[in-house]
Each structure stands twice: as structure tokens, then as C-alpha cells.
Amino acid sequence: MSMLTPPGMGGKKYRITGDRYPRMRRPRHRRRIALAITAAVCALALAGWGTLQLIDVFGGRGGTAQAAQDKKKCPDKGGDGTKPAGALVAGTGKPLPKPADVTVNVFNATARGGLAKTTADELKKRGFKVGKVGNAPPAYDKKIKGTGVLLGAQATSEGAQKVLGTQLAGAEPKTDTRKTGDVDLLIGDTFKALAEPAAAQKALTALTAQPKTDPRCRK
Numbered sequence: 001m002s003m004l005t006p007p008g009m010g011g012k013k014y015r016i017t018g019d020r021y022p023r024m025r026r027p028r029h030r031r032r033i034a035l036a037i038t039a040a041v042c043a044l045a046l047a048g049w050g051t052l053q054l055i056d057v058f059g060g061r062g063g064t065a066q067a068a069q070d071k072k073k074c075p076d077k078g079g080d081g082t083k084p085a086g087a088l089v090a091g092t093g094k095p096l097p098k099p100a101d102v103t104v105n106v107f108n109a110t111a112r113g114g115l116a117k118t119t120a121d122e123l124k125k126r127g128f129k130v131g132k133v134g135n136a137p138p139a140y141d142k143k144i145k146g147t148g149v150l151l152g153a154q155a156t157s158e159g160a161q162k163v164l165g166t167q168l169a170g171a172e173p174k175t176d177t178r179k180t181g182d183v184d185l186l187i188g189d190t191f192k193a194l195a196e197p198a199a200a201q202k203a204l205t206a207l208t209a210q211p212k213t214d215p216r217c218r219k
Contacts, residue, residue: 102129106132107137109148110191123185146170147191148188156183
């Protein structure tokens with residue numbers, strides 16, 4: 001009988017008797033355990049991410065990123081995702097005004113008499129509001145060589161002036177410092193008459209028609 005201290009037994013002495021021996025423990029493989037734990041954590045993380053994706057899809061939020069991308073490509077969509085009726089005034093998001101919303105002052109800048117009144121009467125028949133009617137101010141009287149001039153505030157250049165311009169082809173748009181929304185129609189030397197009603201209406205319809213958009217925007 002002898003006392004032995006086998007390696008790996010924590011310094012303890014064991015008595016060996018007969019043919020029975022103490023069992024020897026193998027050293028633990030810490031690296032293998034650490035790798036197993038890491039793999040388990042990664043698997044749980046992937047499972048959680050997949051669950052969140054499914055919740056987003058079935059909860060209706062899966063298309064949020066795509067919707068944001070589509071909105072960049074569909075600037076004509078309103079805040080509720082619908083498209084506003086008609087073309088928009090540049091930089092305002094507002095639809096072009098209707099003839100009934102445009103006040104026109106008609107001034108004759110030629111040497112021919114009666115043009116302002118007859119033109120104003122025709123514009124009134126076509127749905128425009130008529131303001132002042134008479135001879136052109138000195139700055140323009142007998143000085144317009146073309147068909148005419150459309151004069152108004154800067155804010156009218158993309159709205160009221162364009163709508164009025166459908167009634168007189170070739171009129172030159174200009175702006176001044178007025179603060180009101182009315183527009184002056186100054187009749188020039190080569191003016192003969194307003195555009196034919198059918199042609200004017202066709203031009204007005206084309207101006208206010210829906211612009212062509214990406215098919216994905218037509219919802």
C-alpha cells in the first residue's frame with residue numbers, strides 16, 4: 001500500500017490498495033466551451049432578427065423604405081399619397097388657377113381704338129374676371145411691337161400668366177413689383193384677335209392636364 005499524488009488531482013493524495021485505482025479526470029477544454037457559447041449566441045441573434053422581419057412584413061411596415069423611395073420618384077403625390085388634380089404652380093404645390101380665379105386688366109397699347117373693350121368682353125365670355133379696361137400706361141403705350149405683353153407680380157409668372165397666355169399665343173410674359181394677383185394684358189401692334197376658343201381651350205386643357213408619371217406613382 002502506498003500514497004500517490006497523480007498529476008491533475010489537485011494535490012490530493014490517494015491510497016492505492018489491491019487492484020483499484022483512482023479515476024483520472026481529463027483537463028477541461030475551455031476553448032471548445034467558449035466556441036459553443038458564441039455559436040449559441042449568434043444563433044439566437046439571427047433568430048430574433050428573422051422574427052422582427054416577419055413582424056414588419058405582416059404588420060404592414062415592411063414597405064416603409066420602399067414607400068419613401070417611391071415618394072422621391074413621385075414628387076407630385078400629396079401628403080396622403082394621392083395625386084393632386086391638375087398641374088401644379090412651380091414651387092408652391094398648389095394647382096394652377098382656373099380662369100374664374102384670374103383677374104385681367106386689359107390695356108390697348110396700339111393706335112387702334114376699341115381693342116381693349118372688345119378683348120375684355122371676349123375674355124369675360126371665356127370665364128376670366130375683368131378688372132381695368134383702357135389705354136396702356138405711358139411706359140408701354142405705342143411701344144409693344146409684338147402681339148402683346150402679360151404683366152404681373154413674380155408670383156403670377158407660373159400661374160395666372162400661364163393660364164391667361166393660353167388665350168393669346170405669342171404674348172410676352174413680364175413681371176413687376178406689384179403685390180396683387182391680377183395680370184395686365186397689354187395689346188401690341190401685331191395683335192389681331194385672341195386665340196380661337198377651341199384652340200385656347202385645348203391649350204388650357206394641356207396646361208392643366210396631369211403630368212406623365214412613373215407607373216408606380218399611379219395609385
